[in-house]
Amino acid sequence: MKKIKGFTLVELIIVMAILAILMTAIMQMFKPIRETYVDATLYENQRTVQNGMIQYVSESMRYATNLGLYTSDKKSTVKDAVDAFADAYIDANNIVDIPAVVGPTPEPAKPNATNTKEAIERCAEVIIIDNKTAYSYNHVNGWRGRILRRKFIPDTSYSDGTDPTYKKYKAITNDAEDPDKAEACRMALGEAYYGDRSYTMAFFCGDPTKVNFQTKSLLSGETWEAKDGIGLTVSSYSKLGGGSIVTEKGANVKTEGDVMCKNLAGASDHGISKAGVFDIADFNPTASTGMGTKVYIVYLNPGEEGLEAVRSVLQ
16 A cells, blocks of 8 residues: 655644745735825824814904904913904004083983993904813813814893994803803814814914014014915824823824915905904914914904994994
8 A cells, every 4th residue: 555645744834934934024015005004094184184273264264354363471361362452453443432422412322442342352253272271082181282262142131222233242251262161162173073183273474485484483574464364384293192192103294274364454455444453463473383372363254243243333
C-alpha cells in the first residue's frame, strides 16, 4: 500500500507565519488610506459646522441698519453692550430731551432721549458669541464657543392706551446671555449642532488691504469703516476625553467668511439709516479670538419691530 505524504507540522507553522506576515503587510498598506478617510471626514464635519455658524451670523446681520460690536473685556455684560449701542445711536442722531408740555395746553408727553434709549434696549437684536461659558454635550461638560440669541418677550405689564406706538418687549437684562434662562435667551442652531468640539469666532475688518492677517489687526494708520465689512474666522478645537483634551487629527480646523451689511450708514446709498451707528470703539479684535471672552453683536434691522419702532418715539 502506497504511503500518502502530507505537510509536516513545521511546514504548516512556516506557511501560517508567512500568511500572517502578508496580512500584516496588507493591513499596513490600508492604514494610511483609512487614516486619510477619517481625517477627511472629521475635517468636512467641522467645515460644515463652521460654515453654518458663519452663515447664521451673516444672515442675521445682513440687513442691519445700525451695528455695534463689543467684547467682554471692554463691556463686561450684555446690558453694558446694549447701553453703549443705545448711547451711540442717540449721539449719532443728536437726540435731545423733548419737553413734556408744548404750548399753553398740556399735551401727551413726547418721549425724550431716555425713552429712545429704552426703545433701543427693547427692540435691538442681540447675538452673543460665547467663547467663555462651559456647556454640556452628551453629559460631558467643558465645551465652549456657542452662539446665543436674545429672545423677544412681549411685556404685558404696560397698558396699550398710554404707550408709545412701538411694540413693548421686555427690557434687556443679563439673562439674555444665560441659556438656562429660557425665557430670555436661546442657543442658536441647537445644542447638538456643535457636537463634541469647542469653537471660537473671531471678528476683524473685512477689507484685506487694511488687515495684518497674521494678527487679525488693522495695519498702522488704518481705520475700520462700515463699508469695509466684517471678516469672520471660526476655529474648532480638539475633543474632550475623560475630562482632558484629546488631540485628534482633523480637529483643528479654521473657516473664514465675511458679512456685508449693505444698509449700514456709509456702506451704501440705500438711505435707510441716514444717521446710523457703526460702533466698534469698545471692540477688541484680538480679545475676540480668546476662549475666555464673549462678543456682543447689537444691531437694529429695518421694519416696525426694529429701526421703525425706535424712530416712532421721535414722532
